[in-house]
Amino acid sequence: MEDRDLLIFLNSLNFLSENALKVYNFLHDNEIEVENFDSVDFVEEEVLSKRSNDKLHEMHPKIDEILESVKEEARAKEIKIVTILDDDYPKSLSYIEDPPSVLYIKGDLKLKNPLAFVGARKHTSYGENVVNRLIDGLKGYDFTIVSGMAYGIDSLAHKRALYNNLNTVAVLGSGVDVVYPKRNRNLYDEIINSHGAVISEFPMGLHANTYTFPMRNRIISGLSDAVVVVEAKDKSGSLITARLAAEQGREILSVPGNINSTYSVGTNKLIRDGAIPLIEVQDILDLYPDMKSNSNLDFDIDLDAEELVVFNLLKDGLGSANDISAKLNKDIIYINKILTMLELKGAIERFSMNEFKTLF
Incomplete structure (x- = not known):
């Protein structure tokens, strides 16, 4: 049994990444073979709760069966499984607090200058206009647009990236094989077919719930060089992502808005608290002073x-x-x-x- 198999097994049991890595690190530090984890009382060692420890020992006899089932399902669904121990695990995630122990990847995960776009699920025409204008301005540059494929600003960002032939990566709050929201089925397929990627840390088949979305936010920010916040209510999920980004040392760019708009309270407060005011595309490009456009676009259009x-x-x-x-x-x-x-x-x-x- 390989070390990575232990992490995949623990993930399939819905162990949080933090607990899975505690188990792995304890075994590694004490030079215990990973297949012999059933010899350890993780409660006594103050690694796991009794409930988690009991579940781990209860499922130990089924480890080979579970691993084969997970890997077979992944092969059938063309899903790649990457663990934090693998060379192709995103390096930027390795250094965040509570890194995901396992990632399930559907598509081609490329992260050239990754830039996260987050914002309100319910948005105004102003928010849509801002997303379109900013991402249109990135056309011809090697950016990867990262977001969460939720309703609202997330979906707009993915769609606009595809429209401009930019790479895009969706981080789900469900298993990578569970399209949520269901109405984004076409967007899910288009991202994959356009050589982008849909990824998740959650086991295949897991449906989204209230705790999975805050968890996936740390991955959105962790994958990215910077986070753009476009319209956000006070105390919204987008502000959680911004806070995580700040803790991870990422740049935060916030779009200012009308002080009378509910959807701009969060973004305006971010600016007040030190985020970069995002007024134009150049504010993004200033973070990448050495980046050159690879576009040969010709805007010489004949107008009367x-x-x-x-x-x-x-x-x-x-x-x-x-x-x-x-x-x-x-x-x-x-x-x-x-x-x-x-x-x-x-x-x-x-x-x-x-x-x-x-x-x-």
Whole structure:
């Protein structure tokens, strides 16, 4: 039995990573073969609670059966199992407090300049606009967008990364083979098919619950160089991720918002408490002074005089057709025709029913 097999076995019994590593370290430090863990009273050694110790000894006779079952299921579902003892375990996770002992990986885990995006599950059009604008601005750079595939800002970040051909990694609060929320099935598949990855520390088949989401947050921040917080209520899960990121020595960038908006209370407080105010894409790029764009994008789009006027108003901050109509004193139908042409030419993008943003 290999050392890594003990960690996989303990994980399959739903042992927390902290407890699994306590067991492994005790055996290693005392030069006890891992397959002989049943010879140790971990309660007496003050390593485990009685309940965990009893469960471990009860399941010892089934260890080979359990390991074979887990590995066979992983093979069938094309899931890779990586332990903290393996060479391909993400190094950034090795150094955080309470590192995951085991990771289940579906897809191709690549972590080039990983950048986490987190935020409210319920968000405003402002939050969506911010995510789109920021991630669009990263197109052509070697970034990996990390998030949790939850509703709201998480899903928007993954989708926008895919839209811009950026690598993306989703960290689940369920087993890696359990799509949560279920409506994100297509997003789950698209991430994997686009050579990104979906990962989890939880055993296959485990469904998400109230304790799994805070646990996965430390992995989101731990994998990343920096964490971007886009819209967050006071005392939200996104602020937990930000706190963990600070404890792990990661940079925190927070998007300022309207002080009257419930969804900006958390982000504004982060800035008050020392987070970097995230005003534009350059604030992210400043953290990577040596990074160069590998894009050959050409934004030389031919616009006629009327289109250019409307485009420049959008660039100056007038985001809706109604605002532009009022500014130019033109009929809304006329403005909508111009906006449609700008969309077709790839100069602007609609991000809500009546709001637009420029793409360069």
